[in-house]
Amino acid sequence: VFIENIERATIAAANALLKHLEEPLPNRYIVATTSSPDDVLQTLHSRALTIAMSPVDEYELTTELIKTYDLSQPQAQTIARMSS
Known part of the structure; x- marks a missing residue:
């Protein structure tokens, strides 16, 4: 959920x-x-486990998406923008 x-x-x-x-x-x-x-x-x-997360830099995310998933630059940039 x-x-x-x-x-x-x-x-x-x-x-x-x-x-x-x-x-x-x-x-x-x-x-x-x-x-x-x-x-x-x-x-x-009081009943939850808290996990603090910071936003990922759009450039870093784009670079990682290209490297990890072999995406094109425009595809990776679109996904990175949508995730923020």
Whole structure:
């Protein structure tokens, strides 16, 4: 399950999500993103593993896409732009 902008969750939505965080189904993962960790409800934050990530430079990503996936420069640039 992927939840974008978890900080926008209402209290009702957070309460519904808590059961799944406390008793997850086997082989199921919940990935939630936020650009404002301080705004995530504490009940959710306390039950989550936080992994901080920084944006990847567009030039570096383009170069890596070309090298790893043998993409053309325009293809790699398009993907890099779309990912930011």
